[in-house]
Amino acid sequence: MKKSLSFCFVLFILVSCKQETENKSDLIKEKFNTLLYNFSKDSYELYPEKATNAGIDGYNDEYPNSLSDEFNNKVKACYTKYKNELFAIPDSLLNDTEKMSKSVLLWECDINLEALTFQKKIMPIDQIWSANLDFNQWASGTTSQPFNTVEDYNNWLKRVDAYLVWLVSAKANMKKGIQTGYVLPKSLIEKVIPQFEVLVIGDVENNLYYSPVNLFPDSFTQEERDKLTKAYKNMVANKIIPAHAEMVTFLKDEYLPAGVEDFGIAASTPLGDRYYSHQIKKYTTTNMTADEIHQLGLNEVARIRSEMNAIKEKVEFKGDLNAFFDYVRTNKDLMPFRERSQVIAFYDSIHNEMKPQLDKLFGKQPKTPFEVRRTEPFREKSAAANYNSGSLDGTRPGIFYTPIPDVETYNVFDKEDLFLHEAIPGHHFQVSLAQENEELPAFRKTLWYSAYGEGWALYTERMGEELGLYKDPYQYFGMLSSEIHRAIRLVVDTGLHTKGWTREQAIQYSLENEAEEEASIISEIERYMANPGQALSYKIGQLKLIELRERAIKALGDKFDIREFHNQVLETGCIPLQLLENKIDNWIAVNK
Known part of the structure; x- marks a missing residue:
């Protein structure tokens, strides 16, 4: 009888312990899920532009002054708080998806806290990456900033006011940069000035920021139209034009004369080598060194050149590879368009050609709709083709933007792989499937790591033959040209920022190893000068995906x-x- 009672007591204790463990596990999971939810909410409050781009309402009238000390203190407090809270969550009580979310969020906290140790905010404006260019895209009324209701239109007026505060801080920070040595190279400043000038010249009705007035929904009453039209005219004439005119004057009279002659971030600013190492880590998500990346680039350039030579011989071109580059750049047969609509139709035909093959390679495909559009004229001359993601709820499509500044010189030799990269199955599949995955916490649906995102897009370019493309050897050569372009980036980006290369030296190396036009190459080199390390992400990510597949x-x-x-x-x-x-x-x- 005593033995039976003892056994029952032990069994009771074991069951109680098990129940206690399960309860503890449930509480930890609930705490963890709350943590992830709160992080998403806090990140949208810190960066309301992310919420707008994701199609999340409630933030469309906000624009924080990200250049202020107050903002940086909020960022530091946020990431420090969540990093500490994550350490209190034991991995043993999390499933695989939750463990991944914890690891990703820890990485996100660490890299953002590290970024705050550098004084990059006193170099806030450049020709391709700065916040004003993203804001200008919203102003067109055709991207993620909604203009469907009267409230939407009023939200934009409030957001413009907040943006102008940012612009004042940008100018003040740039003045500090002049005094302390944090200034862009002259060649980049010369590209920035026209981007502000275009918002100053011309009539109010033709200004980019007046564009939403031309997009009033049919449901608006005449009274609402008149009131908003008056408000937008006032905003453009008395706020946008004067603020940008003031920036133009500053850029021409003060900033340009102070521009540096050096081209690498370490040599030209006090940011130094440590900043470039941070940028490598940020954009490749690896601990690779600049020397390792430089040598990898040299090796990849040599490998791809060999494959390019094989294509040159296949089309029976007489001459060396560099002569073939010139031939491809200038071949009028590869510039068949006379109307911009023909370019859009060309991309639609690529999509239709590969649709039957997609099911063989992808078990899951996005539901979010997709469109091809011409890049807006205000940024077309200096912009590269790019993808804008759809909204989280799938109501706004993913959009592939292609600049067509001169349709008669639009060369198609590298455009099949461009579509694979920027559109399908590149960025559109990668971004949309993540946004549609209900198992992912909200913060992971809009997170962006360039090595993964751009690495995937470059990986898909190699899938062209599997998708029924590259039947024309020139299109396959175009894919190789795009790949060597990314390999060249490994060489010239590290060359500029760690090996003392000049802008001209980097341009010449690119001209000797790819078929891009000189004007495009110059824009690319200046892109690397403006944002060190970003260009490394594509090839590093692609090579890792190829390695994992093999x-x-x-x-x-x-x-x-x-x-x-x-x-x-x-x-x-x-x-x-x-x-x-x-x-x-x-x-x-x-x-x-």
Whole structure:
């Protein structure tokens, strides 16, 4: 009888302990999910522009002064708080998706806290990456800033006022930069000035910021139209034009004369080598050194040149590879368009050509709609083709923008791979599938790591033949041209910022190794000068994805399923490369 009672008591204790453990686990999971929810909410409050781009209402009238000390203190407090809270969550009580979310958020906290240790905010404006250019895109009324209701139109007026506060801070910070040595190279400042001038010249009705007036919904009453028209005229005439005119004067009279002659971030500013190392880590999500990346670039350029030579011989071109570059750049047969609408139709035809093959390579495909559009004229001359993601709810489509400043010189030799990269199955698949994945916490649906996102897009360019494209050898050469372009980036970006290369030296190296036009190459080199390290992300990410695919094929043999491999990669959303590698290795181990 005593033994029976003892056994029951022990069993009771075991059951109670198990129940206590399960309750504790549930509480930890609830705490963790609350943490992730709060981080998403706090990040939208810090960066309301992210909410707008994701199609989340409630933030469309806000624009923080990200150049202020107050804002930086808020950012530091936010990431420090969540980093500390994450350390209190034991991995043992989390499932695989939750562990991944914890690891990603820790990375996000660390890289953002590290960024705050540099005085980059006193160099706030450049020709391609700065906040004013993103804000100008909203002003067109055709992107993610909504203009569907009277409230939407009033929200934009409030947001413009907040943006003008940012612009005043930008000018003040640039003045500090002149005094302390944080100034752009002259060649970049010369590209910035026209971007502000275009918002000063011409009639109010033709100003970019007046554009939403031409987009009034039919539901607006005449009284509402008249009131908003008056408000927008006042905003353009008395706020936008004077503020940008003032910036033009400052840029011409003060900033340009102070512009530096050096071209690398370490040599030309006090940011130094440590900042470039930070940028490498930020954009490649690796611990690679500049020297390792430089040598990898040299090796890749040599490999791809060999493949390009094979195409040159296939089309029976007489001359060396550099002569073939010139031939491709200037071949009028590769510039067939006379109307911009023909360019859009050309991309639609690429999409239709590969649709039958997509099911063979992708088990999951996005529901978010997709469109091809011409890049807005105000930024067309200095912009590259790009993708703007759809809204989280799928009501706003993903958009592939292509600049067509001169339709008669629009060369198609590299445009099939461009569509794969910027559109389908590149950025549109990667971004939309992450946004549509209900298992991901909200913050991971809009997170962006360039090594993953751009690496995936470049990886898809190599899939052209699998998708029924590159039947024309010139299109395959175009894919190689795009790939060598990214390999060249590894060489020239590290060359500019760690090896003392000049702008002209970097331009010449590019001209000797790719078929891009000189004007385009100059814009590219100046892009690397403005944002060190970003250009490294494409090739580093692509090579890691190729490595992981080959590793899986070798390990799994007949069990390898390309559709499932792509599912494994895409279902995670953007994550650092080491976390992706760990995930694929685990998938291989389970299936082996």
